[in-house]
Amino acid sequence: MTRVSLLPSYDDQNGWLEILGPQPEPVSLTGDIEADHVVIGAGYGGLAAARRLAELNPDQSIVLLEADRLGNNAAGRCSGFIIDHAHNIRAKGFNDDTANAKRGIALNRAGVDWLDEIVHREGIDCDWRREGKIHAAASKKGEETLAGFAASLDAVDEEYQMYDAAECQRRFGTGFYRSGLHAPHSVLVNPAQLVIGLAKTMPHNVEVYEDSMVVDVDFGLPHTLKTLQGSVRTPSLVLAANGFGEGFGFFTNKLIPLITWGSMTRPLTDDEVDRLGGEDNYGIIPAHPAGTTVRRRPDRRILIRNQYTFSRKSDIVTGIEKVKRTHEKSFRNRYPMLPEVELEYSWGGALSLSRNGAGVCGPVAEGVWATMVYQGTGMAKGTISGKFLAEHMMGQTDPLMDLLTSGAQPSRNFPDPFNRWGVMMNARWRRAQAGIEE
Numbered sequence: 001m002t003r004v005s006l007l008p009s010y011d012d013q014n015g016w017l018e019i020l021g022p023q024p025e026p027v028s029l030t031g032d033i034e035a036d037h038v039v040i041g042a043g044y045g046g047l048a049a050a051r052r053l054a055e056l057n058p059d060q061s062i063v064l065l066e067a068d069r070l071g072n073n074a075a076g077r078c079s080g081f082i083i084d085h086a087h088n089i090r091a092k093g094f095n096d097d098t099a100n101a102k103r104g105i106a107l108n109r110a111g112v113d114w115l116d117e118i119v120h121r122e123g124i125d126c127d128w129r130r131e132g133k134i135h136a137a138a139s140k141k142g143e144e145t146l147a148g149f150a151a152s153l154d155a156v157d158e159e160y161q162m163y164d165a166a167e168c169q170r171r172f173g174t175g176f177y178r179s180g181l182h183a184p185h186s187v188l189v190n191p192a193q194l195v196i197g198l199a200k201t202m203p204h205n206v207e208v209y210e211d212s213m214v215v216d217v218d219f220g221l222p223h224t225l226k227t228l229q230g231s232v233r234t235p236s237l238v239l240a241a242n243g244f245g246e247g248f249g250f251f252t253n254k255l256i257p258l259i260t261w262g263s264m265t266r267p268l269t270d271d272e273v274d275r276l277g278g279e280d281n282y283g284i285i286p287a288h289p290a291g292t293t294v295r296r297r298p299d300r301r302i303l304i305r306n307q308y309t310f311s312r313k314s315d316i317v318t319g320i321e322k323v324k325r326t327h328e329k330s331f332r333n334r335y336p337m338l339p340e341v342e343l344e345y346s347w348g349g350a351l352s353l354s355r356n357g358a359g360v361c362g363p364v365a366e367g368v369w370a371t372m373v374y375q376g377t378g379m380a381k382g383t384i385s386g387k388f389l390a391e392h393m394m395g396q397t398d399p400l401m402d403l404l405t406s407g408a409q410p411s412r413n414f415p416d417p418f419n420r421w422g423v424m425m426n427a428r429w430r431r432a433q434a435g436i437e438e
């Protein structure tokens with residue numbers, strides 16, 4: 001029996017979930033059951049894998065186990081940009097290999113399109129808007145990065161539109177930004193609502209259990225998974241635990257556990273909306289990767305996201321006060337006309353990255369499969385990885401799938417404390433480089 005060594009422990013400060021109001025009582029796993037397939041983790045990877053396994057095997061039973069409440073994970077705590085191409089601008093390298101860059105975009109788009117199809121077929125209410133994202137620069141250096149990004153997009157024949165400072169001010173209400181690049185194909189949503197909607201509209205042969213943390217696993221054929229109140233036996237197990245993935249004994253010293261943080265204001269009053277001006281809905285990606293993501297929402301709230309913290313225990317609580325102070329500063333820099341507006345919620349979410357940028361999508365042991373590690377942009381990537389993993393398990397092939405299933409594996413980290421120091425120093429260096437873009 002393997003004791004799961006890294007377990008999620010989320011708080012009730014996820015603004016996206018809290019603004020939805022009370023949720024129905026969770027259905028947890030109780031008693032001892034069996035299933036043809038079990039998926040651990042109701043994030044984008046796990047939700048997609050469970051759905052696709054069910055679609056491909058309508059006569060088989062699929063169990064999806066989630067440790068917490070639906071939507072109270074990184075998937076439901078993220079900023080809600082379902083992106084089709086590079087979230088963070090890598091001016092260098094993005095267009096070194098245009099064929100690969102195009103395949104990467106096609107892969108993300110397959111994830112966006114599959115989600116689009118499900119959301120509209122199932123009528124999932126998640127404020128789905130195919131508005132695109134605006135990469136915006138607040139500094140001269142940021143403007144140079146944007147110009148590099150535009151050149152990268154030209155190289156892969158991607159459409160975009162540039163905004164000057166006046167257009168940024170007209171759209172955003174604030175004069176903080178010097179220029180912007182609108183890339184039209186990404187989607188903005190309330191991520192917690194999307195996660196709940198995806199889980200609630202599963203095919204008939206999927207049972208979803210919330211508050212059902214897997215604490216012990218007996219790997220074998222069949223595997224036995226123990227939760228606090230029940231157990232399930234299965235010959236086929238999918239691990240989709242991402243930020244907690246290392247806890248199952250695979251990928252030891254290969255994943256980099258990080259927390260990134262979001263905050264959301266209270267709703268603006270009529271007077272504050274008038275003072276701010278601008279459009280009532282937009283999503284801004286910072287020109288610098290360590291800068292601040294911003295979303296203004298039709299419900300009159302504004303979201304701020306920045307900073308990455310290394311946490312071996314994927315701890316999303318320690319340090320939250322310090323993070324919140326930085327979020328407040330980032331908010332006030334952008335919206336000086338709203339000095340009295342407070343952040344109502346601040347929260348963290350756990351992710352796994354890998355040193356070489358490779359993700360996980362494939363078998364890891366006999367009857368054990370895994371999908372995880374999407375380098376911080378898992379809405380589209382995690383969805384398509386989960387879907388392709390299910391198809392791969394059923395023997396299907398697809399040239400796009402090969403990008404995930406036959407690619408590189410996460411490389412080994414430097415031993416701790418060097419790994420931790422390296423990641424922390426890198427994060428600090430990036431923050432310093434971001435300057436006022438934070």
Ligand SMILES: Cc1cc2nc3c(=O)[nH]c(=O)nc-3n(C[C@H](O)[C@H](O)[C@H](O)COP(=O)(O)OP(=O)(O)OC[C@H]3O[C@@H](n4cnc5c(N)ncnc54)[C@H](O)[C@@H]3O)c2cc1C
Binds near residue numbers: 240
């Ligand atoms: C603040 C923030 C902003 C972000 N913004 C964006 C964005 O705008 N766009 C984007 O694409 N990505 C964004 N991300 C990244 C995105 O959230 C992740 O890439 C994505 O959630 C990964 O999905 P996942 O399914 O792999 O993992 P998760 O969403 O973490 O899901 C894994 C699940 O496994 C469960 N689990 C773990 N261990 C166990 C266990 N023992 N038993 C049962 N269940 C278990 C966890 O509770 C969790 O629900 C952001 C992340 C954060 C935190």
